Amino acid sequence: MVDAKKDIISQLQKDILLWEGFKPPPPGAAGLAGLGPVEGAFPNGVFPAGAVHEFLSTEPEHAAAAGGFINGLLSALMQQGGACLWISQSRTLFPPALKTFGVEPDRIIFIDLKKEKDVLWATEEALKCEGLAAVVAEVREISFTESRRLQLAVEQSRVTGFILRGVTRKLSTTACVARWKITPLPSELEADMPGVGHPRWNVELLKVRNGSPGVWKMEWAAGQFNMIAEPVAEEMLHEERWAG
Structure with a gap:
């Protein structure tokens, strides 16, 4: 009887996740390269493509x-084909920089519009196009109804959406599957090498539906995300030995 109840609850949980847009990965499916523990924060332990992220x-x-x-x-999302639409009012992205992340600039279609309401309208229409891999929209304000x-x-097209919000007057609740905050970290230069190091970020998953928010330090290197290991406290141990 107890096992039967557990099975019913487990099936209900799976059904709820499906209704909310979380589909279990197909057998043998790989996650996004290097996201590792970050993916574990999501239901089913997989980054939810085919959903909207804020x-x-x-x-x-x-x-x-x-x-x-x-x-x-x-x-990662564009490896299986498909283009991406990047919709904004005042685009600041430098297209050639996309190659740093393994994305060819000619696979990104940039749409620059004058009004924010037009950005939201174009984003909604773009997200309905099943042939796209992803849609990125830069907006400041978005209501719960709009999201x-x-x-x-x-949920119909399975296209992944990213809402990149600038400084907003009021932080309202949205229907997005996850809310992120990404801040830059100093890069680390290799010994005796000039220039700048790999891009690094402090990755905060502030909210995630039916998941576990968290904070991670990551960098982009060798064509994938990599977790930044916390430095071993050798210096602290050395100081303690001297102090002792």
């Missing part, structure tokens, strides 16, 4: 960091 930015440099992180996600319309669109 990224918050409070400073211009945060928006740039979020854009870089999204480019890394696009690299719900976007989420309903992707």
Whole structure:
């Protein structure tokens, strides 16, 4: 009797996740390269493609960091084909920089519009196009109703949507499956090598539906995401030995 109840509850949980847009991965499916523990924060332990993700930015440099992180996600999402639409009012992305993340700039279609309401309308229509791999929209304000319309669109098309929000007057609840905040971290140069190091971020998953929010430090290197290991406290141990 107890086992039967557990089976019923388990099936109900799976059904609820399906209704909310979380589909279990097909057998043998691989996750996004290097996301590792971040994917474990989501239901089914897999980054939810075919859903809408919201990224918050409070400073211009945060928006740039979020854009870089999204480019890394696009690299994985576009491996199976399909283009991406990037919709905004005042685009600041430098297209050649996409190659850093393994994305060819000619596979990104940029749409620049004058009004934010037009950005939201174009985003909703784009998310209905099954032939696209992803849609990125830069907006400041988005209501729950507007975000719900976007989420309903992707539940039919299975296109992944990214809402990159700039400085907003009011942080409202949205229907997006996850809310992220990406901030830049100093890069680390290799010994005796000039220039700049690999892009690094502090990745905060602030909210995730039926998942576990968390914070991780990551970088993009060798064509994939990599977790930044916490430094071993050798120096602290050395100091303790001297102090002892």
